[in-house]
Amino acid sequence: MLLINKIDGTNEDTVRSEFSRYGFSEMLTVSAAHRQGLDDLLDEVVERLPEEGTTETLDDDPGRMRIAFVGRPNVGKSTLVNRLLGEERMIASEVPGTTRDSIAVDMERDGREYRLIDTAGLRRKGRVDEVVEKFSVVKTLQAIEQCQVAVLMLDATEGVTDQDASVLGAVLDAGRALVVAINKWDGLTEYQREQAEALLSRKLSFVPWAEVVRISAQHGSGLRELFRAIHQAHASATMEFSTSEVNRALEIAYETNPPPAIRGHVSKLRYVHPGGSNPPTFIVHGTRLKDLPESYKRYLENFFRKRFKLVGTPVQFIFREGTNPYEGKKNVLTERQVKAKRRLMKHVRGK
Ligand SMILES: Nc1nc2c(ncn2[C@@H]2O[C@H](COP(=O)(O)OP(=O)(O)OP(=O)(O)O)[C@@H](O)[C@H]2O)c(=O)[nH]1
Numbered sequence: 469m470l471l472i473n474k475i476d477g478t479n480e481d482t483v484r485s486e487f488s489r490y491g492f493s494e495m496l497t498v499s500a501a502h503r504q505g506l507d508d509l510l511d512e513v514v515e516r517l518p519e520e521g522t523t524e525t526l527d528d529d530p531g532r533m534r535i536a537f538v539g540r541p542n543v544g545k546s547t548l549v550n551r552l553l554g555e556e557r558m559i560a561s562e563v564p565g566t567t568r569d570s571i572a573v574d575m576e577r578d579g580r581e582y583r584l585i586d587t588a589g590l591r592r593k594g595r596v597d598e599v600v601e602k603f604s605v606v607k608t609l610q611a612i613e614q615c616q617v618a619v620l621m622l623d624a625t626e627g628v629t630d631q632d633a634s635v636l637g638a639v640l641d642a643g644r645a646l647v648v649a650i651n652k653w654d655g656l657t658e659y660q661r662e663q664a665e666a667l668l669s670r671k672l673s674f675v676p677w678a679e680v681v682r683i684s685a686q687h688g689s690g691l692r693e694l695f696r697a698i699h700q701a702h703a704s705a706t707m708e709f710s711t712s713e714v715n716r717a718l719e720i721a722y723e724t725n726p727p728p729a730i731r732g733h734v735s736k737l738r739y740v741h742p743g744g745s746n747p748p749t750f751i752v753h754g755t756r757l758k759d760l761p762e763s764y765k766r767y768l769e770n771f772f773r774k775r776f777k778l779v780g781t782p783v784q785f786i787f788r789e790g791t792n793p794y795e796g797k798k799n800v801l802t803e804r805q806v807k808a809k810r811r812l813m814k815h816v817r818g819k
């Protein structure tokens with residue numbers, strides 16, 4: 469859109485005819501200082517916005533693996549993306565908050581196509597008050613939502629902080645595959661490396677399925693290992709299952725270790741069917757499933773992880789009462805999208 473500002477105090481028709489001489493047919497005239505023409509401007513903007521719920525441009529090329537690089541400010545996300553591209557496409561600097569918007573760049577490596585998404589560093593929620601930064605947060609959360617694998621970058625020289633935990637939380641909320649990359653590994657002494665290892669394994673113990681790789685974005689070390697982990701996570705997150713193989717798995721899991729009796733009753737797991745990917749989702753049907761203890765759910769998850777070699781991705785189980793596998797809604801994706809939207813709104817409002 470062509471926008472002509474400072475229209476106050478001029479003859480609007482003269483200005484319009486002046487600009488149309490240059491070949492512009494559509495233009496809006498405003499005065500930012502005097503709020504003139506702003507209503508029309510907003511109407512035009514709203515008209516051009518994409519339909520609500522469309523996943524925009526990041527999803528337009530299904531053959532491309534979408535990888536988002538996330539982490540708090542200054543961990544080296546832009547440096548890494550530049551390193552992978554082999555050119556200085558992103559601005560990287562020692563000033564935290566350099567990247568303000570998510571930027572997607574396509575790349576080919578060893579015959580495979582990727583879309584790399586560099587994102588703005590996320591701070592802890594309470595610290596986000598500037599409008600620009602709220603915009604950055606929303607864009608980063610969208611990138612997480614739209615990627616297939618999120619690479620969470622940590623700074624080896626600074627350990628794991630609350631800010632890292634909040635970025636990790638966003639990835640887990642979205643159910644995305646995850647690889648943890650410890651960056652700036654180059655700058656550490658042997659002692660510091662040992663310290664860092666110990667701290668990290670403690671802090672990351674609640675995501676035991678995520679692979680951790682040590683890299684230096686600046687020197688380009690560890691990148692082969694990083695890509696191996698990304699591929700592994702991607703393959704797991706997008707794996708397709710047949711109904712018969714998941715039922716076989718459930719049967720063995722159930723027979724090896726049936727659920728415990730709760731108040732004299734035992735939950736029955738009768739049937740399972742695949743409910744979608746990214747993350748892999750299994751919908752289990754049975755009776756008294758509300759009584760199924762958390763420990764048993766974890767057992768099932770681990771059993772499925774082992775049997776199907778699922779690494780680097782969350783795994784979701786949905787439990788439904790009743791034995792008919794086709795009753796009720798089957799549209800798992802939509803549920804997730806609704807949740808995603810709620811999450812975005814929460815962040816936008818800065819709650
Ligand atoms: N020693 C060392 N420094 C690094 C490495 N990677 C990045 N840096 C430095 O860390 C600083 C921040 O790098 P950026 O790539 O801008 O960080 P970012 O995560 O994109 O930061 P924001 O855009 O602010 O979120 C720069 O001064 C980099 O030179 C690394 O592997 N080793």
Ligand SMILES: [Mg+2]
Nearest residue numbers: 545546566567
């Ligand atoms: Mg950056």
